[in-house]
Amino acid sequence: MKKEIAKNERYEMYVDKTKNRTHFIFRGFWKALDDVPNLLEDHKRAMSEVRSGFTSITDVSQLKTPAKEVTQLLIEMKNISNEKGQGRVARIMEQAISKIVSQRIDRESEMDLPTRNFGTYEEAEAWLDSFDE
Numbered sequence: 001m002k003k004e005i006a007k008n009e010r011y012e013m014y015v016d017k018t019k020n021r022t023h024f025i026f027r028g029f030w031k032a033l034d035d036v037p038n039l040l041e042d043h044k045r046a047m048s049e050v051r052s053g054f055t056s057i058t059d060v061s062q063l064k065t066p067a068k069e070v071t072q073l074l075i076e077m078k079n080i081s082n083e084k085g086q087g088r089v090a091r092i093m094e095q096a097i098s099k100i101v102s103q104r105i106d107r108e109s110e111m112d113l114p115t116r117n118f119g120t121y122e123e124a125e126a127w128l129d130s131f132d133e
Contacts, residue, residue: 003049006042010035011040015049021128022046022054024082030070052085055128056079058090059121076100088131089115090124 002023005013010030014023024046050075051095066074 005046006038007016011087017049019129020051020054022050022056023059023121024056025059025062028063029117030066031070032067033057033073035118036070038072040073040077043080047080047084048123050084053087054085055077055087055131056081056089057092057121057124057128058089059124061092061094090128091115091117092121092124093117 002014002016004014010026010028012023012025015021017024028035043088058124116124116127118127
């Protein structure tokens with residue numbers, strides 16, 4: 001059962017405590033930090049709901065390439081997730097540019113976790129669930 005952490009026009013965050021999994025949905029174009037003023041605090045709230053080894057589904061299929069200052073915020077969020085003990089990450093993305101930005105965030109956050117990209121939410125969920133069996 002997913003618990004809603006935040007939901008607005010730019011992003012949604014949920015936590016499934018049973019699966020120890022976060023669900024992030026990012027959408028639109030974030031041109032400045034003012035576009036997502038509560039993002040970091042909402043992320044920290046989500047992190048307080050999971051245990052080390054948690055898995056994540058991040059849907060960036062509707063996110064346009066964010067501005068540099070917002071990308072730095074995403075890197076900071078990734079570092080917080082890593083410190084919490086994040087496990088596997090499944091990303092949902094459609095655009096090649098999203099893959100480039102995601103790879104940059106992974107690299108700059110020094111993320112060294114099993115990560116796979118998927119075209120649908122169902123594929124991402126099935127991949128993460130396959131490790132719980």
